[in-house]
Amino acid sequence: MTAPLTPPPPPHHQPPYGSWQTPGGATAGSAYEQDGPGMKTELRQAAVITVAVALGGVLLGVLWSWLAPHVPLIADGEAVYLKDTEGEQAIGVDGTFTLLALAFGALSALVVFLVHRRGGVPLVVALTVGGVLASLIAWRVGIWLGPAQDVVAHARAVGKGVTFSAPLELNAKGALLAWSVAALLVHLGLTALFGPRDPYETPYAAPPAPPGPPPA
Numbered sequence: 001m002t003a004p005l006t007p008p009p010p011p012h013h014q015p016p017y018g019s020w021q022t023p024g025g026a027t028a029g030s031a032y033e034q035d036g037p038g039m040k041t042e043l044r045q046a047a048v049i050t051v052a053v054a055l056g057g058v059l060l061g062v063l064w065s066w067l068a069p070h071v072p073l074i075a076d077g078e079a080v081y082l083k084d085t086e087g088e089q090a091i092g093v094d095g096t097f098t099l100l101a102l103a104f105g106a107l108s109a110l111v112v113f114l115v116h117r118r119g120g121v122p123l124v125v126a127l128t129v130g131g132v133l134a135s136l137i138a139w140r141v142g143i144w145l146g147p148a149q150d151v152v153a154h155a156r157a158v159g160k161g162v163t164f165s166a167p168l169e170l171n172a173k174g175a176l177l178a179w180s181v182a183a184l185l186v187h188l189g190l191t192a193l194f195g196p197r198d199p200y201e202t203p204y205a206a207p208p209a210p211p212g213p214p215p216a
Contacts, residue, residue: 042120046122049112049123053126053130055137056108056134059104060101060104060134060137060138061142062145064096064168065141065143068097068146068168072165074164075156077160097175101138104179112127112187117196131181132179135176135177139176142170143167143168143169146167147166
């Protein structure tokens with residue numbers, strides 16, 4: 001029996017137990033330390049975005065009370081009636097709120113994307129929650145700034161046979177989600193089209209090739 005002509009390749013070097021590294025070259029401990037502060041920063045940013053978006057609901061409420069069509073009412077001394085029974089003003093009130101909320105949602109998503117291009121899940125959640133809060137605030141502000149809520153007292157104040165405006169009402173409560181839906185879709189679309197791309201990294205280095213046969 002003869003010995004092999006070439007020695008077996010040496011075993012791959014294994015790092016010691018205490019110095020395990022991540023594919024990017026950083027140790028597991030340092031990667032954890034980097035992730036912790038990053039998540040805290042995102043949570044702080046998300047809290048600021050939630051408050052800022054919610055406060056935007058005040059402007060939405062002001063515009064809604066200003067731009068929404070008024071539903072005309074009339075009193076005959078005994079009861080209050082719709083002056084135009086076939087009018088579509090009530091639908092216009094809901095439509096105005098929905099269109100304004102969609103525009104505000106798209107604008108808020110654009111601003112958040114331009115300021116925080118690397119935003120993660122906390123920022124998306126902040127846009128969604130802030131949009132719902134902003135819609136609720138806008139709903140109440142618009143009603144407060146709109147015509148008087150006490151229809152009977154208003155009819156008595158204007159007198160018999162005088163047309164007056166009904167209070168603002170949001171019959172389609174689904175419009176309260178318009179801001180959040182628009183913000184979510186626009187932000188995800190902008191992130192997919194213009195967001196930063198992570199560079200591709202090879203997770204592990206290729207093992208060295210074994211030596212070839214000796215020359216004849």
